[in-house]
Amino acid sequence: MTAEQAATGPGSAPSSVSSVPGGESEPEAVRRRAGGAESSRANRGWWDRNADEYQSEHGAFLGDARFVWCPEGLDEEEARLLGPASALAARDVLEIGAGAAQCSRWLAEQGARPVAVDLSHRQLQHALRIGDGRGGDLTFPLVEADARLLPFADGSFDLACSAYGALPFVADPVRVMSEVRRVLRPGGRWVFSVTHPFRWALPDEPGPEGLTVSASYFDRTPYVEQDESGAAVYVEHHRTVGDRVRDVVASGFRLLDLVEPEWPDHNRQEWGGWSPLRGKLIPGTAVFVCERD
Ligand SMILES: C[S@@+](CC[C@H](N)C(=O)[O-])C[C@H]1O[C@@H](n2cnc3c(N)ncnc32)[C@H](O)[C@@H]1O
Numbered sequence: 001m002t003a004e005q006a007a008t009g010p011g012s013a014p015s016s017v018s019s020v021p022g023g024e025s026e027p028e029a030v031r032r033r034a035g036g037a038e039s040s041r042a043n044r045g046w047w048d049r050n051a052d053e054y055q056s057e058h059g060a061f062l063g064d065a066r067f068v069w070c071p072e073g074l075d076e077e078e079a080r081l082l083g084p085a086s087a088l089a090a091r092d093v094l095e096i097g098a099g100a101a102q103c104s105r106w107l108a109e110q111g112a113r114p115v116a117v118d119l120s121h122r123q124l125q126h127a128l129r130i131g132d133g134r135g136g137d138l139t140f141p142l143v144e145a146d147a148r149l150l151p152f153a154d155g156s157f158d159l160a161c162s163a164y165g166a167l168p169f170v171a172d173p174v175r176v177m178s179e180v181r182r183v184l185r186p187g188g189r190w191v192f193s194v195t196h197p198f199r200w201a202l203p204d205e206p207g208p209e210g211l212t213v214s215a216s217y218f219d220r221t222p223y224v225e226q227d228e229s230g231a232a233v234y235v236e237h238h239r240t241v242g243d244r245v246r247d248v249v250a251s252g253f254r255l256l257d258l259v260e261p262e263w264p265d266h267n268r269q270e271w272g273g274w275s276p277l278r279g280k281l282i283p284g285t286a287v288f289v290c291e292r293d
Contacts, residue, residue, distance in 0.1 A: 025227075025228065027225035027226055027227055027233050027234070028225065028226050028227075029223070029224070029225050030224050030225075030226060031219070031221040031222065031223060031224070032221065032222065032224050032226075033221065033222065034171060034222045034224050034232050034235045034237075035171055036148060036170065036171040036172045036175070038171075038232050038235070039169060039170060039171045039222070039232070039235040039237065040119065040146050040148065040169075040170070041232075042224075042225075042231075042232035042233050042234055042235050043119060043169045043234065043235060044119045044120060044146075045233060046233055046234040047118075047119065047120035047122065047123055048120050048121055048122040048123075049122075051099075051120055051122035051123045051125075051126060052122070052126075054099070054123075055099075055100055055123075055126045058271065059100070061073075061269060061271070062099075062100070062102045063102060064102060064105060064130050064133035065102060065105035065106045065108075065109055065133040066102055066103075066106055067102070067103040067106040067107065067163070068102070068103075068163065069081070069163050069193045069261065069285065069287055070163070070164065070193050070261055070284065070285035070287070071269070071271035071272075071274035071279075071284060071285070072261040072262070072263050072264070072267065072274070072279060072284060072285055073261075073264060073267045074259070074261040074285070074287070076103070076106065077106075079259070081191045081257075081259065081287060081289050082159055082161060082189055082191055083159070083189060085110060087159075088107060088110040088111060088112040088159075089110065089111035089112065090111060090112070090113065091112050091113065091158040091159055092112075092113050092115070092156060092157045092158050092159075093107050093112045093113065093114045093115070093157060093158065093159045093160070093161065094114075094115055094117065094150075094152070094156075094157040094159070094160040094161070094180070094183060094184075095107070095114055095115070095116045095117065095160075095161055095162065095165070096117050096147045096160065096161070096162040096165050096166050096167075096176075096180070096192075097117070097118055097119070097147060097162050097163075097164065097165015097166035097167070097169075098116035098117060098118045098123075098124075098127065098142075098165060099118060099120075099123045099126070099127075099165065100123060100124075100126035100127045100129075100130055101114075101116035101118075101124075101127035101130075101138070101140075101142065102130075103161065103163055104116040104127075104140055105130070105132070105133050105138075108132075108139050108140050112159075113140065114140045115140060115141050115142075115143060115152075115157075116140065116141070116142050116143070117142075117143045117144075117145050117147065117150070118142075118143075118144065118145075118165070119144070119145070119146050119147070119166070120144075121144055124142045124144055127142055128142070147162075147165070147166035147167075147170065147176045147179065147180075148170060148172060148175050148176055148179065149179065150179045150180070150182070150183050152183045153183070154182050154183065155183070155184070155185045155186075156183045156185075157183055157184050157185065157188060158184075158185055158188050159184075159188055159189050159190075159191075160180045160183070160184055160188065160189070160190045160191075161190070161191045161192065162191075162192040162193070163192075163193050164193055164194065164195070165192075167192050167194050168194050168195055168236050168237065169235060169236060169237065170237060171222070171235075171237055173237070173239065173244075173247045174247050174250050174251050177190070177247060177248065177251035177252075177253065178251045178252065180251070181251050181252045181253060181292055184292045185292075186292060187291065187292060188291070188292045189256075189289070189290070189291055189292075190253055190290040190291070190292065191287065191288065191289050191290065192287070192288055192290075193285050193286065193287040193288075194239075194244070194285070194286055194288075195236075195284070195285065195286075196260065196282075196283040196284050196285055196286045197217070197238065197239060197240050197241050197243075197244065197286065198217060198241075198282060198283060199273070199282075199283075199284060200215065200217060200219075200238045201213045201214070201215055201216065201217040202214060202215075202273075202282075203273075204272065204273035205273055206270045206272070206273055206274065206275030206277065206278060207275070207277065208277070210273055210275075210278055211277075211278065211281065211282070217240065218240065219238070220237075220238050220239070220240070220243070221238075222235055222236065222237045222238065223235070223236045223237075223238070241258075241286070244286070244288060245258075248288060248290050252292065252293050253290035253291060253292055253293060254290060254291050254293055255288065255289070255290055256289045256290060256291055257287075257288075257289040258286060258287070258288055258289070259286070259287040259289065260283040260285070260286060260287075261283075261284075261285050261287065262279075263276060263279025263280050263284070267279075
């Protein structure tokens, strides 16, 4: 059992991979405070070490050029949370926490001009490996950066999006969303998905044991995996639904919709704590659809 499985945690990351630097010993899973810099440092290392496992475990589900918002399988091709197809052509789109940039690749195929940002060098190497998804080179820029400090001029983008990228991992979501607002043009849409906050009250298990409340939904203490010296090697941050709404508004956005994707019958795939069993009963993902005020 990994430390991640042993503790109540939200588990945006796959649960079957080693999160130990060097792989020597299991990290300890705790709930404790973790600041912005510590969280980014820990998560950069974690994603660099685990990107290969993540892509080999989930790459088929994600597809090379598919925009899937969540383990439930909500697809932007059908959901159109960023607006109608006509709203994508020739638009500058920022993707945050892009991983191997599957969503950006789909956006490029729709005629948009995506820029894919991620904290992890190794995740972006997978984006290069996949290229354009048809044997050719990537057709859009990759940027290695922390979403807490976006290296773009004000008003550079028409749209911004993130599928489980950055927001579940940062201590200071208002700082990230204020950066997103800064680089968006007036009226620009900002859509992001995160673990549904309700999941934080439950064990991160796909089976029936993941259906019994074991922690307080109201406990915002971060989930931290730490090494023997107490240094964080992985961090996730909890915000309640109300916190997320307040963060959106405090960052200068209007909330247009809050989507809680239901688990479709055809999806039989488990992803960490996400499973058909739990998906039929409780929400696993929250997608916030916002517009720059
Ligand atoms: C769960 S993965 C999602 C990746 C991709 N969006 C997908 O759907 O496969 C989370 C990603 O967020 C990135 N990330 C975490 N913290 C970040 C930060 N502060 N700034 C930018 N990216 C971050 C990680 O490196 C990782 O690639």
